[in-house]
Amino acid sequence: MRIAGMSACVPATxxxxxxxxxxxxxxxxxxxxxSTGIERHHKVDAGTTASDLTxxxxxxxxxxxxxxxQDVDCFAYVCTSxxxxxxxxxxxxxxxxxxxxxxxVFDLPFGCSGWVYGMSIVGSLMSHGTFKRAILVAAETNTxxxxxxxxxxxxxxxxxxxxxxxxxxxxxSRPMNFMYGVDGSGFDxxxxxxxxxxxxxxxxxxxxxxxxxxVFRRGIDMIVNGMDVFGFAIKQPPHSLKGLIETFHIDxxxxxxxxxxxxxxxxxxxxxxxxxxxxxxTPYCLEEYGNVTSASIPLTMVSRCRExxxxxxxxxxxxxxxxxxxxxxxxxxxAGDVKMVDVIEY
Amino acid sequence: MLKSNSNFPLSFTLMxxxxxxxxARVLNVDPGVITDTLSSGDIPExxxxxxxxxxxxxxxxxxxxxxxxxxxxxxxxKSLVDEVNMLKHA
Numbered sequence: 001m002r003i004a005g006m007s008a009c010v011p012a013t014x015x016x017x018x019x020x021x022x023x024x025x026x027x028x029x030x031x032x033x034x035s036t037g038i039e040r041h042h043k044v045d046a047g048t049t050a051s052d053l054t055x056x057x058x059x060x061x062x063x064x065x066x067x068x069x070q071d072v073d074c075f076a077y078v079c080t081s082x083x084x085x086x087x088x089x090x091x092x093x094x095x096x097x098x099x100x101x102x103x104x105v106f107d108l109p110f111g112c113s114g115w116v117y118g119m120s121i122v123g124s125l126m127s128h129g130t131f132k133r134a135i136l137v138a139a140e141t142n143t144x145x146x147x148x149x150x151x152x153x154x155x156x157x158x159x160x161x162x163x164x165x166x167x168x169x170x171x172x173s174r175p176m177n178f179m180y181g182v183d184g185s186g187f188d189x190x191x192x193x194x195x196x197x198x199x200x201x202x203x204x205x206x207x208x209x210x211x212x213x214x215v216f217r218r219g220i221d222m223i224v225n226g227m228d229v230f231g232f233a234i235k236q237p238p239h240s241l242k243g244l245i246e247t248f249h250i251d252x253x254x255x256x257x258x259x260x261x262x263x264x265x266x267x268x269x270x271x272x273x274x275x276x277x278x279x280x281x282t283p284y285c286l287e288e289y290g291n292v293t294s295a296s297i298p299l300t301m302v303s304r305c306r307e308x309x310x311x312x313x314x315x316x317x318x319x320x321x322x323x324x325x326x327x328x329x330x331x332x333x334x335a336g337d338v339k340m341v342d343v344i345e346y
Numbered sequence: 347m348l349k350s351n352s353n354f355p356l357s358f359t360l361m362x363x364x365x366x367x368x369x370a371r372v373l374n375v376d377p378g379v380i381t382d383t384l385s386s387g388d389i390p391e392x393x394x395x396x397x398x399x400x401x402x403x404x405x406x407x408x409x410x411x412x413x414x415x416x417x418x419x420x421x422x423x424k425s426l427v428d429e430v431n432m433l434k435h436a
Contacts, residue, residue, distance in 0.1 A: 027374055035399035152395065213390045226394025227386070231418045238414060266402050270414050 001126045002173045004133075005165035005339035006309070007061035008302040009053045010042040010158070010289060012345040015143075017041075017155045022148075022214065032155050037265025041158025041290030043143045044346070050081045050139040051089050053161035053346050055096055058135055061163045064341045067133065069098045074134035075105040076122050078114035078294045080324070081141045082107065093137075104131065111190065111324025112261045114138055114294030115164075116331050120178045126168045134166040138294040142222070145192060147208070149216035153224050156263075158290035162298035165339070174314070174334040179244040181236055186326035189228035194219035229323070233267045237322045237330075238274035244318065244330040245275065252276055257305060259319040262286035262296035271320070297321055299343075306340040361408070361434065362427045368407060369423065372399045385422035397421060404430065 017039055023029045033039055044053070054077070062069060075097075077090040084092075090105040099105065104125070110117050115138040122134050139161035146153040194205035205219030217223065237260070245252060258277040260268045262285060272282045283304035285296075292299055297319050301309060308315055314336035322328035369384075370377040373391040386392045392400075401420055405411060410433045412420060420426055 031372060031374070031399045032395055035395055035402055152393070212393075227397070227421075230394055230398070234414055234417045264398070266398055270417070274414050 001123045001166050001176070002169050003164060003309075003333075003335045003338050004167040004169075005061055005065045005341070006162065006298060006302050007057045007064070007341035008160060008162040008295070008299050008343045009057035009060070009346050010160045010299075010343060011044040011048065011053070013043050013045060014040050015043050015154075020155060022151050022154055024214075029155070035264075035266060036156060037284065037286055038156055038290045039287045041143070041156075041292075042160065044141050044159045046144075048141070048346065049083050050079050050141045050159070050161055051083050051093055051096070053141070053159065054093060054137050054139045054163070056344060056346055057139075057161045057163040058097055058137065060341055060344055061135070061165055061339075065165055065339050067165065070100055071133050072099050072103055072135050073131035074122060074125060075099055075103055076108055076118050076134065076136045077106070078108045078110050078118045078136070078138040079140055080109050080111060080293075081139075081145055082109070110294055110327065112263065112291075112293045112296065113321035113323060113325065113327045113329045115162075115297045116178070116319055116321040116329035117180070117327075118294075119164075119176065119331060119333070120180075120329070122166055123176055126166060129168065132168050136164040136166060138162050138164075138298055140293045140295055142291070142293055145220075145222045147217050147221040149208070149214075150221065151214045152226060153222065156224075156291050158292050160289060160292040160295040160299050162295045162302060164298055177244065177248040177332040179240050179247065179330045181240050181328040183232070183236070183326045186228060186232060188223075189225045189232065189326055190222070190324045192220060192222045229263075230267070232326050233263065233322060234270060236326070236328050237261075237320050238271050240322070240328050240330040241271065241275045241318065241320050244332060248332055250318070250332055254316050255318055256281060256315040257308065257317045258282045259297050259300055259305075259317060261291075261321045261323060262289070262300060263291045263323065275318075277318075293323065294321070302340060303343050306342070309335050309338040310340045312337050361430055364408060365404060365427050365430055366423060368403050369400050369426070372396065372403050380423060382423055387421075400426070408434075410434065
């Protein structure tokens with residue numbers, strides 16, 4: 001299997017962290033920008049869903065590649081901000097995108113590690129030879145399930161949808177290697193306590209409370225426990241990448257791109273240094289888009305690696321996604337001659 | 347005016363004051379708040395974002411590189427001062 005094409009769609013509306021109305025003053029905003037590297041993010045208007053961004057990303061990708069929706073044999077939708085509790089959003093998208101009725105479609109409700117897990121799952125399915133062409137979507141509208149008056153999350157998260165076209169092409173494909181990890185004891189490090197079957201929505205879950213100065217939340221809002229996530233992020237991703245490098249005997253000197261989940265530049269830089277990859281091989285897009293969870297690695301590729309990945313010489317890539325779960329995954333892959341579509345706006 | 351400390355050389359006291367000054371400035375609080383025993387969570391300003399801001403500013407201004415494996419423990423005035431001291435004298 002090879003990556004044949006990639007696209008991304010972000011909302012046109014931009015929120016600049018420096019002018020967010022949640023801070024006492026600009027100094028407070030500057031502190032957040034300095035410690036995260038995130039200057040702004042794109043935000044959907046109320047009523048726009050991740051699947052709306054997805055339709056635009058996928059239709060644009062198909063048109064640019066000369067593929068018809070009828071050519072797609074498998075469609076995987078990595079997303080936690082789904083349209084409905086049931087059915088799967090992938091079913092809704094089958095109709096909206098006019099995919100075939102015998103297309104294999106499914107949701108993958110992963111967070112930040114989702115694109116890497118998706119590549120592994122779809123890659124495994126395609127390696128059977130049953131599917132010739134697949135689309136892997138990683139999409140999220142993080143601004144819609146986090147409280148806009150929560151200073152611990154609003155400046156960090158953004159919205160985006162990405163589409164990765166995958167093709168079964170044994171002659172031009174190189175092996176992909178993966179390492180996986182999970183620590184379910186940290187499930188409440190990044191979570192929404194209410195709204196599922198364990199804690200259904202109640203009137204109390206909809207009440208907004210000030211849980212700390214400047215931090216307002218409802219029970220249904222996504223919460224990020226910063227110190228827990230920090231402890232996890234400085235431990236597991238470097239461990240995972242080092243395990244990948246050791247297990248598959250990867251010569252890091254041959255790596256062209258280190259693609260990290262875009263959560264925090266300071267932490268990502270520590271991870272980069274731990275695996276000894278030079279800065280010029282580690283692209284970032286978080287300053288412009290913030291943390292777009294599962295979409296962050298493919299959005300980095302689309303927005304920052306367009307020329308490198310569309311060239312005829314293959315690039316040797318390492319990627320690592322980590323977050324919600326707590327779950328993480330690393331992968332090694334090669335990509336070249338990829339049809340890269342410019343980031344489009346919704 | 348920096349005070350000398352009978353138990354440590356002046357350079358340690360200077361560095362300790364520099365660390366405390368950075369913490370106060372980054373958190374935008376009165377320097378008198380930054381006591382020897384202060385830790386993350388003791389004041390609302392020293393949350394996870396504040397902690398990252400402190401660590402990254404100390405690295406930049408005092409020209410040290412905190413090892414990845416030590417980062418999680420750098421959540422108090424004492425641990426930050428001790429770590430900078432250790433790195434400066436390594």
